[in-house]
Each structure stands twice: as C-alpha cells, then as structure tokens.
Amino acid sequence: MxxxxxxxxxxxxxxxxxxxxxxxxxxxxxxxxxxxxxxxxxxxxxxxxxxxxxxxxxxxxxxxxxxxxxxxxxxxxxxxxxxxxxxxxxxxxxxxxxxxxxxxxxxxxxxxxxxxxxxxxxxxxxxxxxxxxxxxxxxxxxxxxxxxxxxxxxxxxxxxxxxxxxxxxxxxxxxxxxxxxxxxxxxxxxxxxxxxxxxxxxxxxxxxxxxxxxxxxxxxxxxxxxxxxxxxxxxxxxxxxxxxxxxxxxxxxxxxxxxxxxxxxxxxxxxxxxxxLYRSKSVFISGSADLFDPWGRAKVDIFSHTLGSQLAKHGYRVVTGLGKGVGDAVLSGVVDQVYRSSKNQLDDALLVRPFPQQIDAANRQAVWKRYREELIGQAGIAIFLLGNKSNGSGNVIADGMKEEFQIAAAEKLLIIAMGTSGHAAKEIFDQIAANPEAYFSELSDQAKYTVLQLGTLDAEPDVMVSEIMNAIAVSIKK
CATH class of the missing domain: 3.40.50.1220 (TPP-binding domain)
Known part of the structure; x- marks a missing residue:
C-alpha cells in the first residue's frame, strides 16, 4: 500500500x-x-x-x-x-x-x-x-x-x-x-x-x-x-x-x-x-468460570481487573457480555481507569451487554448466537480466558465460549487465547497452535510468534497483561 x-x-x-x-x-x-x-x-x-x-x-x-x-x-x-x-x-x-x-x-x-x-x-x-x-x-x-x-x-x-x-x-x-x-x-x-x-x-x-x-x-x-x-x-x-x-x-x-x-x-x-484498524480499537473479552483452577480465584480477579484497566488506559474499548466469574473484574478495571483519567469517557471505553436470561428454551440458542455475533462484530480483537460452567452434576467446558471463538475466527478477529488458564481457553489455544496459518495468515512472523507465546504464558498478572498489550501493538502494525 x-x-x-x-x-x-x-x-x-x-x-x-x-x-x-x-x-x-x-x-x-x-x-x-x-x-x-x-x-x-x-x-x-x-x-x-x-x-x-x-x-x-x-x-x-x-x-x-x-x-x-x-x-x-x-x-x-x-x-x-x-x-x-x-x-x-x-x-x-x-x-x-x-x-x-x-x-x-x-x-x-x-x-x-x-x-x-x-x-x-x-x-x-x-x-x-x-x-x-x-x-x-x-x-x-x-x-x-x-x-x-x-x-x-x-x-x-x-x-x-x-x-x-x-x-x-x-x-x-x-x-x-x-x-x-x-x-x-x-x-x-x-x-x-x-x-x-x-x-x-x-x-x-x-x-x-x-x-x-x-x-x-x-x-x-x-x-x-x-x-x-x-x-x-x-x-x-x-x-x-x-x-x-x-x-x-x-x-x-x-x-x-x-x-x-x-x-x-x-x-x-x-x-x-x-x-x-477501527475494529482493532475494540477488544472483546470472552471469559466465564465456576471453577478457577489452575490459576485460582485471586489470580483470575487480578488479571481480569488489570486487563480491563490497561486496555482502557491505552485507548481501547472493552466489549464484554459480562461472563460469570470474570466479567465483573474486567468491568471494574475499566471503570477504575476511566474515572482516574480525565481523557476518557466511559461510553468510549466500554460496551457491556449482559446476556438476557429470560429467553424461552426453544429460542435461547438462536437468540444467543445472534447476540454473540452482534457483540463480537463490534471488535477486532478477542481475548479468551478460562471457559467452564457447572451443569449440576459437575464442571464442564463452556460451549458458549467455544461458539464465540468460532464467530471471532469467522470474522477474522485477532484471537488471543490464554491457554494456561485452562478449560475452553486451553482447547481454543491448542486448536490455533495446531494450525496457526488458518487464524493468523495476515500477521507478520513476529506477530504470530508473539501472539502464540501468550497461550503458554503463566506469570504474574501484570506481566501477562503487559505481554498482551505488546502482542496487540505488534499485530496491529502488520
């Protein structure tokens, strides 16, 4: 160009x-x-x-x-x-x-x-x-x-x-x-x-x-x-x-x-x-959990809060469906950062759309799919974290998060899967790592390497968030 x-x-x-x-x-x-x-x-x-x-x-x-x-x-x-x-x-x-x-x-x-x-x-x-x-x-x-x-x-x-x-x-x-x-x-x-x-x-x-x-x-x-x-x-x-x-x-x-x-x-x-480039200024965060292992609840909370705060600080808009166990900490991080800064307005830094729960069972999946498509369509970057839920008899992979991954891939979003958080995020990372060209064909070799490294990164929350911000910056420069 x-x-x-x-x-x-x-x-x-x-x-x-x-x-x-x-x-x-x-x-x-x-x-x-x-x-x-x-x-x-x-x-x-x-x-x-x-x-x-x-x-x-x-x-x-x-x-x-x-x-x-x-x-x-x-x-x-x-x-x-x-x-x-x-x-x-x-x-x-x-x-x-x-x-x-x-x-x-x-x-x-x-x-x-x-x-x-x-x-x-x-x-x-x-x-x-x-x-x-x-x-x-x-x-x-x-x-x-x-x-x-x-x-x-x-x-x-x-x-x-x-x-x-x-x-x-x-x-x-x-x-x-x-x-x-x-x-x-x-x-x-x-x-x-x-x-x-x-x-x-x-x-x-x-x-x-x-x-x-x-x-x-x-x-x-x-x-x-x-x-x-x-x-x-x-x-x-x-x-x-x-x-x-x-x-x-x-x-x-x-x-x-x-x-x-x-x-x-x-x-x-x-x-x-x-x-x-406009879409890349909005980051969709997909994460939900009833079980917080292997990171533990304290680390998940700090990571999510720090991630929301740093994205807002660097001028990104956070898009979230407010997933259980993760969304509130992300939301708090964005709000804290915006209210500490005189540069940002909350509407510019945050788009929150909690999933409607009072939908009859026959239509719920179709409604939620459209809801996810519209929400993810607002963003150019998607970050996946954890992804599990209790079904009454035990803890299982969150199928909604995997559907969000499929939508994000179809929309050609930059996908960052925090594999070491486990659960759906681990499965998503493994799928990407097995065929990175299918998801990162437009990225430079440096950007591909930087994004893939995040999938195996397990460090202090502030270090992981810092690496995420670096990976986004490198990828946008493609």
Whole structure:
C-alpha cells in the first residue's frame, strides 16, 4: 500500500474515532453495483440530439438541450431516471464497509438508495434528506444522516439534472447549500467516486474557501492515475495527464488532498484497512468460570481487573457480555481507569451487554448466537480466558465460549487465547497452535510468534497483561 494511502487511513481513522468524519459519494461509488454514470445515463438523449455521448463532456448542458427541444417538458428525462436508477441493486463491498464504520454524515449527488440500504443492512437507522422539507425534520433514533443533494429516484420530477435545475439550485435548495457549507467547515470529508465537475459543489467549496481562507478544514479524495486509453494519441494522453495534475493542484485551494492510486482496487483496500484498524480499537473479552483452577480465584480477579484497566488506559474499548466469574473484574478495571483519567469517557471505553436470561428454551440458542455475533462484530480483537460452567452434576467446558471463538475466527478477529488458564481457553489455544496459518495468515512472523507465546504464558498478572498489550501493538502494525 502506498505511503500516501496509509497516511490517509491513519488521519481519517482519527477523525472517525473523534466523530468528525463524513463521506461525499459520487457516481463512481455506485457504478460497481451496476448503476450508470452520467455519460451512459444521457446516451439516449445524446443520440436523439444527433450528438456523440463519447466525446461530449458537458452533460448538464446536454440534458438542458434535450429539455429545450421538448419545450421544458421533463417527462422523458424523469422516465430515463426511473429506468436507469429505479431497478433495485445491492450495495457494493465499499458501501458495506462504510456502513459498518460509525460515520454519521453522508452527502451524495447520486439518486440511488445504496447508501441508506447499506446502513439498514448493518442494523442502522438512516435519516434520508432529499427535499428542503426533510431538513427541518429529524427521524427518531437515527444513526446517520444521508443528504441527497440532487434528489432521489423516488421523486424523479424534482431531480437536479439540467442547467435549469442547477441555476435555480441556490433558490430552490438553499438550505442544502447552507447545510453542506456547515459540514465542510466542521467535518472531515472523503470524496469517493466523485469527479469534481459538479457546479453546485464548486460553488459551495468556493464560498467556504472565501469565508475561511487559510483556515479551511482538511478533506480527502481518491483519483485513479490517468492511463493511456486504446487508440488514444500520445498528444491527447499527455494533455490528459497534465490536466489531471492541474486539477489535483487546484483542489488544494479548497484544502482537499488527492490520494492518487494506480487501480481502483487500492481504494477498496484502503477502506478495508480503515475498517480493520477501527475494529482493532475494540477488544472483546470472552471469559466465564465456576471453577478457577489452575490459576485460582485471586489470580483470575487480578488479571481480569488489570486487563480491563490497561486496555482502557491505552485507548481501547472493552466489549464484554459480562461472563460469570470474570466479567465483573474486567468491568471494574475499566471503570477504575476511566474515572482516574480525565481523557476518557466511559461510553468510549466500554460496551457491556449482559446476556438476557429470560429467553424461552426453544429460542435461547438462536437468540444467543445472534447476540454473540452482534457483540463480537463490534471488535477486532478477542481475548479468551478460562471457559467452564457447572451443569449440576459437575464442571464442564463452556460451549458458549467455544461458539464465540468460532464467530471471532469467522470474522477474522485477532484471537488471543490464554491457554494456561485452562478449560475452553486451553482447547481454543491448542486448536490455533495446531494450525496457526488458518487464524493468523495476515500477521507478520513476529506477530504470530508473539501472539502464540501468550497461550503458554503463566506469570504474574501484570506481566501477562503487559505481554498482551505488546502482542496487540505488534499485530496491529502488520
């Protein structure tokens, strides 16, 4: 991965963690799902006007020429939008990755519903705004706001498409101009699949630049490095390369830094890394016990308390179902650390979801499995400790903990099994040690060794916790 791409990931991750991140989506984000770009959308219109869509560049004007020909009647253009964007499509992998991140603000010039659909698929509630009236309303329990500044396919007659629509935008949709201007000042955007040829955005960016001058907020965008097309002349190619360089330099006026990639797949990799690193800031702790041998109750309590405290101290969020015999000590360690520090808020350092007990026997396993999946899905690291329970006639392995291991492995979490604590944790470690490549294929050799060593480590609690923190740090640097 290119240094500049890694730099973007590190900086944008910080904005996500601090709640300042926003996304601006253009047609390029939806294209892999099967939706057309402007050129393909307006190709039938160009043909009707005896123009060649392959050499046209001003598609806003093209749409206006067509509207002029039909004396201002938008019926054919409305039907064209319905035909091209009214067909249901599934969100892309990039839509899904973005929806998994705690990003609360989305802006788009697209008419499709892929952003809000991907958010809903992640169990989130999107508040969609595509008319000025929507801006005055707030959907209860919303997790993200999706501003569709050019309209929505469900309302094609009001879509922004031709010159007339753009010229009236600052009158008919003035509130969108104000809202986007405010977000560009207060949030850090990444522009995805956007070409920066939209006159509305250009106007809004100019307003922000003139108002703030050198105090503009930093934003990012991705561009694919221009390559020579088949049958393209050398002169035309050189001209295109220079033009791209000049366009990238021009964006710096608005404090938008372009990240140049050779292939679109590099953007996918950057977003996946962003998600992986974000998840790695949350650690799921799986542990339960009625029997505390071989460590003994005192050592388990000290270890669990120290682990919770150190994770919170180093900026990790602890995710736990509050397992019997372990969870309370972990919880106490996190709370103690947070209350001693003025840097952290408890909600940022802790996610506790005790398992519901009043579930009828017929549905309990299915409900608990889904509960585990949602809980583990919040994290990027899983630590396994002990794992036993009393069944009335004796002490047995905690099958719920082994199910949590299976879920964590399927989700590709970094798995740390404290094998010397015995029980389910020992079985989990033995399974990993027998085939480490199946679980640690993405780790460096050093990280693999460091994580595996934890499975056989039996030392004082503070020493073991220190080694865990080191193993996490080494693994994240992979």
């Amino acid at each position: 290119k240094p500049k791409v890694k730099q973007f990931v590190e900086r944008y991750l910080k904005e996500i963690v601090e709640g300042n991140a926003a996304v601006f989506a253009g047609a390029g984000l939806s294209a892999p799902a099967g939706f057309v770009n402007w050129q393909e959308l307006l190709r039938p219109i160009a043909e009707e006007l005896d123009l060649n869509a392959d050499i046209e560049t001003d598609f806003v004007a093209l749409a206006q020429f067509h509207r002029n020909k039909h004396l201002g009647n938008k019926g054919q253009q409305n039907q064209l939008l319905i035909d091209r964007f009214g067909v249901p499509k599934s969100p892309t992998a990039n839509h899904e990755v973005l929806a998994k991140l705690p990003i609360e603000t989305y802006w788009t010039t697209n008419y499709d519903d892929l952003i809000e659909k991907s958010l809903a698929m992640q169990g989130k509630t999107p508040d969609v705004k595509y008319t000025e009236a929507h801006l005055a309303l707030t959907r209860r329990g919303r997790d993200a706001v999706v501003y569709k500044m050019h309209g929505d396919i469900s309302n094609p007659q009001d879509a922004v498409l031709a010159k007339d629509d753009y010229e009236r935008y600052h009158v008919n949709r003035a509130a969108f101009v104000t809202a986007l201007s405010g977000d560009l000042v207060s949030r850090t955007f990444v522009f995805l699949g956007f070409s920066f040829t939209d006159p509305n955005l250009d106007y809004i960016l100019s307003r922000v630049r003139l108002n703030l001058e050198e105090n503009q907020r930093k934003h990012y965008c991705f561009f694919k490095k221009r390559v020579k097309f088949p049958n393209e002349t050398e002169e035309a190619f050189k001209n295109a390369v220079v033009r791209q360089e000049l366009a990238i330099a021009d964006l710096l006026r608005f404090n938008i830094e372009a990240v140049l990639v050779d292939e679109y797949a590099e953007i996918d990799e950057a977003l996946q890394l962003l998600h992986r």
